[in-house]
Amino acid sequence: MSHDHEHDHDHHHDHGQDIPSDTALRVKALESLLIEKGLVDPAALDAVVDTYENKIGPRNGARIVARAWTDPDYKARLMGDATAAIAEMGYTGAQGEHMVVVENTPEVHNLVVCTLCSCYPWPVLGLPPVWYKSSAYRSRAVIEPRGVLNEFGLSVPDDVAVRVWDSTAEIRYLVLPERPAGTDGMDAEALAALVTRDAMVGVAKVAGPAAKEGA
C-alpha cells in the first residue's frame, strides 16, 4: 500500500488490460485488510455494488416523469412534496433524502449542478456520469449555462430563462422535462421509455417518438 511509486503510474489507467492497474491493486489490498480486521462484510460490498450497478438508475426517474405527465394529481403532489411523491413510487434514501422537482416550461429551462462536489439524486437517477462530476461542468454550469447547453446540442432561446440549481445542501433536484409533442396517445410506460437521464439533469430535452427513432 505504499504511495511511493504511484506517480509513475498515474497516466496508465488502461482499464481494459488484463494486468490490474496500480489503483485496482491498492483498492484490493485495502479491501482485504478491512475484511481481515472484520471492519467490512464482503457480501455487503457485493450488495452495494449490485444495488448501484443493477437496481438503481435513471429508469426510476423516468417513471416519475412519465407519471407526472399522465396523472395530474400525482404531478401536484410531486411539485408540492417531491420526497413523499417519489417515495410513493418506491424510491427513497441515500442522496435523495430530500427531493425537489423543478419543472421546465416554455418560459423556463432548469439545469442541475453541484459546483462543490458531485451531489446528484441517486435514488431516481443512479450514480452520476463522469461529465457531471467533471471540473468543466462544475465550473461552467453556473457562469455560462447556455454555453454548456449548446455543447449538449441544446440551444435555449433568448426569451427562455435559464435557472441553474447548485446542489449546495442535502436537497437533491430532479428536472421535470416538457412532454414532447406527438405523444398524446401514449401511456406512462411508453412515455417513460422516451425520458433520458440528461433530460432529468436539464442538459437535454425529451425527444418525441419519431425523433428518437431517427436518432
Added chain:
Amino acid sequence: MNGVHDMGGMHGFGPVEPEANEPVFHAPWEGRVLALRRAASAWRRWNIDAGRHSIERLPPADYLRMSYYEKWFASSIRLLLDAGLITPQELATGRRDPTSPIATPPLTADKVPVAIAAGGPTLRQISAQPRFAAGAAVRARDINPTGHTRLPRYVRGRQGVIECHHGAHVFPDSNSRFEGENPQYLYTVRFAARELWGDSAHASDSVHLDLWEDYLDAA
C-alpha cells in the same frame, strides 16, 4: 476552505465531454471503492460532511488530476486512519496488526437494502422560527472559513432573494468538525446571473443555491 473544489465560475477546464453508453463503473475497483466507503461509514466514526471535507483537503494538484473514485479512495484511507480503524503500519503491510481485535462489521449484506433506502436525512426539528421569509432580500456573508463550508466563493457578498425554506437542516460547517449538528433553517436563495457574473450574463437567468441561515444577512 477556499479550496480548488469550489469551482463555480472558474475558467480553463475546457469543454464538457459526455461519454456515449457510459457504464456505471469504468472498472470493478470503482464499485469496490464506493462499497468500501459505504460499509466503512457504517462505523459512524465520521459523517457525510467530514467525508466531503476529507476530499476537499486532498492536495489541489492531486484533486484536479484524480478521477472521482480515486479521490474517494484517497479520502477513505485518510478517514480510516484518522478514525483509528486502521493503522499506518497495517496500511503499509496490508495485514492486520495481530494484537488488534477482530471486529464485527456493522453493515451486513442483509442490511444493505434498508440502509440505502433509509439514507441519512438531515432535516431536524427546532423551536426557532425562520429569520427570513420568502421574497426577502438577503446577502451571502463574506466569510472565509479554513474548514468545511457549503457557501461557495462565487456568491459570497452577493445579494439574492429567498425563494423558500426547507426546514432546519444539519449545519455542515460544525458537523464536519464533529462539533455538533447545529441545525438551522436552510433556504433556497435565488441570485440573478448578472449579480454574480456581471453584464455578460443573460438578463433573465438565475442561479439558485441552498444556503443555511448562518450564511446569510438581511440585505
